[in-house]
Amino acid sequence: MNRRAVLEIEHLKKYYGDVRAVDDVSFKVAEGEIFGFVGPNGAGKTTTIECAEGLRRPDSGRVRMLGLDPRADGRRLKERLGIQLQETSLPQRMKVGEALALFASFYPKSVDRPTLLKQMGLEDKEGAYFDKLSGGQKQRLFIALAMINDPELIVLDELTTGLDPQSRRSMWDLVRGVRDRGRTVVLTTHFMEEAERLCDRVAIIDGGRLRALDTPSNLIRAHSAENRVIFSAEAGFDPGRMRTLPRVSRVERDGERIIAYGSDPKMVVEVVNYLGANDVPFRDLRTEQASLEDVFLALTGHEMRD
Amino acid sequence: MTTLRGLGQLTRMEIKLYFREFFAVFFNLGFPLIMLFLFGSIYGNTPNPFFGGYGSVDVLTPAYLAMLIGTSGLLTMTISVSTYRELGVLRRYKATPLSPQTLLFAQLLAVFLMLVLGVVLLLVCAKLIFHLRFNGSALSVTGAFLLSSLSFFSLGFVLAGLMPSARSAQAAAMIIYFPMLFLSGAAIPREVLPAAVRRVAQVLPMTHVVNLLRGLWIGEPWGRHLTEVLVLAAVAAVGLIVAVKTFRWE
Numbered sequence: 038m039n040r041r042a043v044l045e046i047e048h049l050k051k052y053y054g055d056v057r058a059v060d061d062v063s064f065k066v067a068e069g070e071i072f073g074f075v076g077p078n079g080a081g082k083t084t085t086i087e088c089a090e091g092l093r094r095p096d097s098g099r100v101r102m103l104g105l106d107p108r109a110d111g112r113r114l115k116e117r118l119g120i121q122l123q124e125t126s127l128p129q130r131m132k133v134g135e136a137l138a139l140f141a142s143f144y145p146k147s148v149d150r151p152t153l154l155k156q157m158g159l160e161d162k163e164g165a166y167f168d169k170l171s172g173g174q175k176q177r178l179f180i181a182l183a184m185i186n187d188p189e190l191i192v193l194d195e196l197t198t199g200l201d202p203q204s205r206r207s208m209w210d211l212v213r214g215v216r217d218r219g220r221t222v223v224l225t226t227h228f229m230e231e232a233e234r235l236c237d238r239v240a241i242i243d244g245g246r247l248r249a250l251d252t253p254s255n256l257i258r259a260h261s262a263e264n265r266v267i268f269s270a271e272a273g274f275d276p277g278r279m280r281t282l283p284r285v286s287r288v289e290r291d292g293e294r295i296i297a298y299g300s301d302p303k304m305v306v307e308v309v310n311y312l313g314a315n316d317v318p319f320r321d322l323r324t325e326q327a328s329l330e331d332v333f334l335a336l337t338g339h340e341m342r343d
Numbered sequence: 344m345t346t347l348r349g350l351g352q353l354t355r356m357e358i359k360l361y362f363r364e365f366f367a368v369f370f371n372l373g374f375p376l377i378m379l380f381l382f383g384s385i386y387g388n389t390p391n392p393f394f395g396g397y398g399s400v401d402v403l404t405p406a407y408l409a410m411l412i413g414t415s416g417l418l419t420m421t422i423s424v425s426t427y428r429e430l431g432v433l434r435r436y437k438a439t440p441l442s443p444q445t446l447l448f449a450q451l452l453a454v455f456l457m458l459v460l461g462v463v464l465l466l467v468c469a470k471l472i473f474h475l476r477f478n479g480s481a482l483s484v485t486g487a488f489l490l491s492s493l494s495f496f497s498l499g500f501v502l503a504g505l506m507p508s509a510r511s512a513q514a515a516a517m518i519i520y521f522p523m524l525f526l527s528g529a530a531i532p533r534e535v536l537p538a539a540v541r542r543v544a545q546v547l548p549m550t551h552v553v554n555l556l557r558g559l560w561i562g563e564p565w566g567r568h569l570t571e572v573l574v575l576a577a578v579a580a581v582g583l584i585v586a587v588k589t590f591r592w593e
Contacts, residue, residue, distance in 0.1 A: 092438060112440045120438040125431035130363040135356060142352040143439040145345055182435075 040067040042101075043190050043221045044089060049098035051084050058084040059095070060245035066223055071216050073236030074225040075329065077341050081245040082225040083123055086192055089223075090120055103190060116144055119188030121179045123195050129168035133159060133178055136167065137185060144186035156211065157181045158204075172199040180208070184215070191215060193224040197231060209235050227341060229329040241333060248336040253329055262331035263298040266308045268322035270295055282307045300327065349441045350449050357453030371414050372461050375407040378530065379469060388473040393534060397561060400473040402532055405556040407465055408488065409529040413549050415458040416495025417502070417520045423450060424503040425512035433592050443592075451496060458492065478562035487559050491552040494575045497582030498548070504589030528553045548578050 044066035051059040059081045066072045074082040087093040089100050091107030091114060100107055105114045127136055137154070141147035154160045157177040162170065170178065176199050183191055196212070197205040212222050212235060226232050232239045233253045240250045249256055263286065270276075276288045276295045284304035289296045297308050305324050312319050334340055361367050379400070388398030427433050427450075436446050469475035499516075506512035524530045526540060527549035533541055544550045555571035565572065 090438065092434075112442065115438065115440040122431070122434060122438060125435045127435065128360050128427070128430075128432055130360050131356070135359070139352050139356050140439065143345065143349045143441050179435075 040069060042066065043068045043103055044072075044223060045099075045101040046085070046089060047099040049085060049088055049100065050096045051081075051088055051093065052096055057245045059088065062098075062242070062245075062247045064240055064247060064250055066221060068221050069216060069219055070237040071212060071222045071224070071235060073232040073239045074223070074242060075227070075229065075232040075239055075333070076242040077227055080242045082242055083194055085242070086194060086223060086225060090118065090192060091115070092122075116186065117189045119183035119186060119191035121183040121191075121193045121196065123198075125179065127167045127178075129166065131167050132163070133165050133167070133170070134163035136178065137181060140182050140185050146187065147185050148187045150185075153181050153184060158207070173201060173204050176200055177204070177208075180211075188220065190221045190223065193222065195226060196224050197226070197228065205231070229333065229341060233329045239329065241329075241336060243333075243337045249332065256329060256332045257327050258300075260332045260335045261300055262327035262335065263300050264302055264304060264327050265325040266297045266305055266322065267325065268295055268312075268319040269293040270317060270319050274317055279308065279311060282311060302326070345440065346442065346445055349439075350445050350452075353436075353441070353446070353449035354453045354456070357450060358456060361453065361457055367419060371411070371419060371457055372464060374414070375410055375461065375465050376468060378407060378410075379403065379465060379473075383469070383473045388475070394532070395561075397476065398473075399532070400469055401476045401561070402534075402557060404465065404469045404475055405484075405560040406529050406532065406553050408462060408556050409491065409527065409549055409552040410524060411458055411461045411465065412488070412491050412495050412552060413520060413524060413529060415454050415461075416492065416497075416499045417516050418499075419454050419457070420451070420496055420499030421502045421516040422509070422513050423454070424500060425506060425509040428503070428591065428593060429509040431593065437592055455492065455496070462488075477560065479559045480562075483559045483565065484556065487555050490572070490575050490579065491555070494548060494579040494582060495552075497579055497586050500586035500590065501582050504586055504591065523547045523549045526550070548574065551575055 042065040046065075047063045049059050049062045050057075062081070062085055074086065076082055084093060088095040088098075089102055089107060091111045094108065102114055103117055107114050131139075133154070134150070137150045141150065151160070154163060157180065159174065159177055159181065162174060167175070167178075176196075180193065180196065183193065193212070197208050200208060209231070212224070215222055216237075224236070236253065238251060239253055239256060241248045241256070249260075251259065270293065272293065274295070276290050276297075279285055279288050279297055282304070284299045284301045284307050285297050286300065287298050289298075297304070309322075311317075330341065382403055383400050386399040388400035390396050390398055394402045433446070437443065466475070502515055502519075503512050506515050526536070526544040527533075527547050528536065528541075528544070529549055529552070533544075533553065536544070551571040551574045555568045555575070558568050559565070
């Protein structure tokens with residue numbers, strides 16, 4: 038990772054009374070990457086990034102964003118930063134087009150507003166009042182506001198919460214587009230699938246502590262998360278013989294349900310071939326790929342709630 | 344440059360939003376006018392010994408200025424700041440390069456400009472329709488108007504700061520505002536209030552606004568209104584300190 042660091046956090050701590058919201062977190066974000074913060078609600082994701090943005094005062098630790106100290110150079114930093122917050126709103130009677138024009142006036146430079154509206158799929162909502170927008174439309178408006186100043190670094194807190202699957206995918210394309218133009222994206226999410234498919238690197242955070250930080254594929258490999266083939270077979274079937282297959286690491290049986298594990302994705306082919314070659318009558322066969330969900334479970338000993 | 348442009352745009356936006364709120368427009372601009380037309384058409388504005396030789400409109404107009412100040416400072420300011428805080432609007436603005444001072448000043452400026460509009464409407468109607476008399480100095484009355492506005496705007500921020508939610512801030516503002524409106528002589532002339540009520544009303548800041556503006560309106564010297572000036576200056580000073588101490592962004 039030789040590129041310039043656009044965000045550096047060292048030993049960040051933030052306590053609320055006895056609650057260690059952020060407990061000694063350090064990491065760097067490189068220019069041009071999509072960096073994801075993953076963890077359940079209350080893990081400390083929002084507190085960490087709000088300390089980075091200068092919206093919260095850390096109890097201790099050092100933060101540098103775009104080379105600036107967010108508490109001392111807040112204004113200069115915010116001119117180059119795009120921020121989408123959780124739990125925010127606009128005045129109920131403000132129109133979409135008015136909000137964009139207003140926020141554009143706060144920055145030295147701004148992007149072309151009709152283009153931005155179109156990118157966000159809000160072109161026919163320009164004259165709509167904020168309180169008449171759907172949840173997804175509000176979310177897209179807030180992302181548009183975060184991009185109004187053509188920021189070098191854009192920070193998106195729970196970017197796709199409240200969006201339907203289709204809008205979620207188009208949001209991912211949009212975020213990739215931002216990165217492909219050389220900008221950096223820092224996002225938080227509690228959707229593991231989103232982190233896995235969208236982020237170049239992922240930081241897993243739980244209970245205020247950073248548990249792991251790497252690319253999604255490295256994380257999955259390092260924590261030897263396994264692929265699974267799950268199917269049902271008659272009681273007479275003996276799954277023990279499947280253990281001899283080279284890519285199958287273990288087999289579990291729970292009544293009729295049989296689960297075969299293996300870290301090599303080709304184990305799926307082996308298992309299916311085995312069932313075919315031996316004329317095993319099976320039902321409800323499906324496969325589950327190793328995912329960040331498994332990594333999270335391996336790291337924290339509990340599943341993502343929600 | 345961006346600060347000034349941001350301030351201008353935000354103030355303009357706030358004024359636009361204000362005109363989209365029926366109740367804000369009604370209470371701030373409409374209500375004093377309705378009162379003026381009501382009392383003016385019943386009692387006219389002929390000089391009357393009951394009002395020290397002035398007409399009812401001459402006496403009521405400066406009192407309605409006090410009403411306008413109270414509505415803007417206590418109701419509009421309190422409700423808009425506490426609602427913006429609760430909804431997270433303040434948070435969103437704070438994530439922009441706009442300085443916190445600029446943001447708050449824009450809110451204040453917008454409400455103040457609406458107050459000035461209310462004053463102009465009231466004075467124009469009173470003059471054109473009821474031939475309002477004015478024997479004071481425009482400078483003195485403007486000064487008293489600014490001092491009174493300062494105390495009531497800071498009270499608005501205090502309420503918004505002390506109350507935990509937008510709903511409770513709104514309730515507190517109403518509970519304080521409405522009795523004060525009727526006891527202070529801002530809505531009904533103090534001459535018709537019983538002596539006991541008038542004595543009790545001395546503790547209300549709005550009473551001092553009414554007395555100061557009514558006095559200066561008919562040309563009385565500042566010297567006769569030192570108590571009012573002191574009370575209002577003290578309210579403004581304490582209010583500002585408490586407002587700064589209790590202000591929260593979220």
